[in-house]
Amino acid sequence: MNVLEVLAVVVLGYFVFVAVWLTKIEDYLAEAEENRAETRSPNRGEPRGE
Amino acid sequence: MASSSVTTLAWGFLLGYLVLMIGLGYKGYRQTDSQDDYATARGGFGFLMLSLAYAATVASGSTFMGMPGMAYGMGFKVGYYAILYPVGAYIGMMIVARITKKVGDRFGSQSVPDFLGDRYQSPVLRVLAALVALFLLFYVMSQITAAGWLFDTILGVNYDVGIWLAGGLLLVYLTAGGTYADILTDGVQGAIMIAITALVAFMFVTGWGIEGGPVAVNAALPSQMQWDVHTSDQNATFASGWAIFLLLVAHIGFTALPHLGNKFFAIKSTQYMKKFMLASAVIGISLPLMFLGGIVGRAMGIQVQNPDAILPVLFMQTLPPVVAAFLSVAILSAIVSTADGLIIAISQIFANDLYRKTYVPMKDEQPDQSRIDQRALWISRISTVVVTVAAILAVRTPPEYLAVLLWVGIGGIIASYGGPYLVGTLREETSKTAAITAFVAGFLTFFVLHLGPRFGLYEGWFPYNQNPFAASGIGFMISCALTYVVSKFTEPLPEEHLNKVFSTRRSEESTGSDAHGTSGD
Numbered sequence: 001m002n003v004l005e006v007l008a009v010v011v012l013g014y015f016v017f018v019a020v021w022l023t024k025i026e027d028y029l030a031e032a033e034e035n036r037a038e039t040r041s042p043n044r045g046e047p048r049g050e
Numbered sequence: 051m052a053s054s055s056v057t058t059l060a061w062g063f064l065l066g067y068l069v070l071m072i073g074l075g076y077k078g079y080r081q082t083d084s085q086d087d088y089a090t091a092r093g094g095f096g097f098l099m100l101s102l103a104y105a106a107t108v109a110s111g112s113t114f115m116g117m118p119g120m121a122y123g124m125g126f127k128v129g130y131y132a133i134l135y136p137v138g139a140y141i142g143m144m145i146v147a148r149i150t151k152k153v154g155d156r157f158g159s160q161s162v163p164d165f166l167g168d169r170y171q172s173p174v175l176r177v178l179a180a181l182v183a184l185f186l187l188f189y190v191m192s193q194i195t196a197a198g199w200l201f202d203t204i205l206g207v208n209y210d211v212g213i214w215l216a217g218g219l220l221l222v223y224l225t226a227g228g229t230y231a232d233i234l235t236d237g238v239q240g241a242i243m244i245a246i247t248a249l250v251a252f253m254f255v256t257g258w259g260i261e262g263g264p265v266a267v268n269a270a271l272p273s274q275m276q277w278d279v280h281t282s283d284q285n286a287t288f289a290s291g292w293a294i295f296l297l298l299v300a301h302i303g304f305t306a307l308p309h310l311g312n313k314f315f316a317i318k319s320t321q322y323m324k325k326f327m328l329a330s331a332v333i334g335i336s337l338p339l340m341f342l343g344g345i346v347g348r349a350m351g352i353q354v355q356n357p358d359a360i361l362p363v364l365f366m367q368t369l370p371p372v373v374a375a376f377l378s379v380a381i382l383s384a385i386v387s388t389a390d391g392l393i394i395a396i397s398q399i400f401a402n403d404l405y406r407k408t409y410v411p412m413k414d415e416q417p418d419q420s421r422i423d424q425r426a427l428w429i430s431r432i433s434t435v436v437v438t439v440a441a442i443l444a445v446r447t448p449p450e451y452l453a454v455l456l457w458v459g460i461g462g463i464i465a466s467y468g469g470p471y472l473v474g475t476l477r478e479e480t481s482k483t484a485a486i487t488a489f490v491a492g493f494l495t496f497f498v499l500h501l502g503p504r505f506g507l508y509e510g511w512f513p514y515n516q517n518p519f520a521a522s523g524i525g526f527m528i529s530c531a532l533t534y535v536v537s538k539f540t541e542p543l544p545e546e547h548l549n550k551v552f553s554t555r556r557s558e559e560s561t562g563s564d565a566h567g568t569s570g571d
Contacts, residue, residue, distance in 0.1 A: 002277035003126040004264075007133045011335065014137045018331045021144050022324050029148070033552055 059375035074234040078227020085426040088228030089160035090315035097322045101329035102240030103233040109337040110388035111196035119357035121344030125275020132338035138301025149475045150314040160402040162311035170482045180403035185459030190441040193389035204378040217442040239383035246380035254342035270349035286516035296523030303464035303526040309391035401429040454504040457518040465496035465525025469533030484536035492529030
């Protein structure tokens with residue numbers, strides 16, 4: 001493979017990473033934050049924000 | 051020296067550019083009422099403008115002059131640098147952007163060092179990070195040097211006058227409009243840079259001036275520069291596949307540079323973050339295609355004394371004067387859009403990191419918040435002037451170790467911030483002790499591998515003694531590994547604090563979208 005072909009593969013892999021991150025990982029992290037809010041809040045079970 | 055028609059047209063474009071930048075600076079001034087506005091433009095921009103600004107800030111004068119120059123001298127292998135640096139930088143961006151924005155909004159963080167201090171409840175880490183970031187002054191100096199050279203080459207203005215022209219432009223709009231002006235001007239400059247990049251890519255694909263397209267361009271190069279040659283024993287940056295891999299690794303940490311991280315505060319809301327990431331990722335990887343201009347210039351047999359001048363000379367020799375003249379504005383855009391972000395970031399080290407978040411809490415007096423913010427805003431504006439003028443004065447006679455000092459800032463940040471910033475974003479269990487340990491160890495690694503040899507203290511090991519990317523890449527990996535390992539054996543941060551950092555609900559409460567605090571129950 002020449003340099004341009006290697007770079008084409010790298011760029012392809014980069015966009016696969018971007019796609020997976022935006023469609024899967026970001027949602028997973030957001031969900032983990034939501035879970036923390038529901039299961040680990042010190043004020044769990046009490047009204048919050050008042 | 052450019053032809054008179056190119057110079058005349060370039061002056062015309064430049065004047066239009068100056069009027070536009072100053073107008074945008076004024077618009078930024080109208081939107082800047084507080085220290086937080088000046089430092090972050092918090093929530094002030096949509097995803098597209100911010101993406102253009104972010105990509106323009108990442109791509110500096112090096113992308114528009116240095117990389118084509120390297121490609122002119124070394125051929126296709128420079129493509130590894132040109133492409134791997136945005137790949138690394140934007141992967142890093144995706145890891146840290148959302149949490150930086152969220153924590154920044156909640157704690158009022160106004161810089162990346164400040165974010166680290168808030169994330170880890172550690173004034174020590176904030177001050178350490180701020181002190182390393184101070185060395186970014188030398189990065190500003192390198193950009194102003196490049197601007198002075200550009201004025202000299204294309205516009206026929208003496209270098210000593212050129213650096214004051216570039217610095218004066220920065221002073222006018224930054225002092226008034228702070229980050230609002232920074233992002234507005236960078237967004238427009240990003241669009242200009244994309245236009246020129248598209249032209250250069252087109253020239254390569256069509257084999258500009260050479261019959262036969264890219265294959266003929268490749269064939270016209272000396273054999274050691276052609277696309278089947280991947281490495282060079284003689285060059286520390288491309289010495290081996292490992293050195294090239296470290297280019298990628300180091301640039302994942304590049305995203306920690308404060309003039310990049312502070313852009314995340316400016317997006318309207320985390321709900322726009324995915325669009326911002328996607329647009330930045332696409333725009334960002336396109337700009338370094340500028341390196342292809344150096345390849346085309348070499349293939350056409352164009353002779354230049356200074357390789358960094360290849361792109362202006364290529365344009366002047368092969369394109370209509372109006373296009374060649376427009377290139378000067380695009381290159382100036384690349385330089386200025388990086389320099390302005392750096393100057394704002396450095397001003398916040400003084401105004402926010404050292405004054406507002408370190409000096410004020412150390413005093414026993416009950417702080418009057420509005421008075422402190424007013425003072426911080428003044429410190430921001432004054433330090434913007436001082437940093438810019440200091441950088442201009444310093445590059446009139448560049449210090450002996452300018453290139454090394456530049457890398458104390460960039461490489462030091464990559465190597466030291468890496469673990470605390472990137473790992474700490476993904477792993478909430480990361481402890482304060484781990485963050486500080488990794489910060490110090492990462493910086494020391496970079497010092498031992500690269501800075502020590504460059505300061506002449508000892509010979510060091512090839513390629514690390516000559517290749518700052520390889521050394522900072524190793525430092526970055528050690529910083530990340532230590533952050534993970536030390537956290538396993540040390541006390542985590544209090545649960546309540548982690549809830550503030552990582553919990554969605556606390557975020558919504560703080561931004562007002564869940565004003566009653568009951569949704570999701």
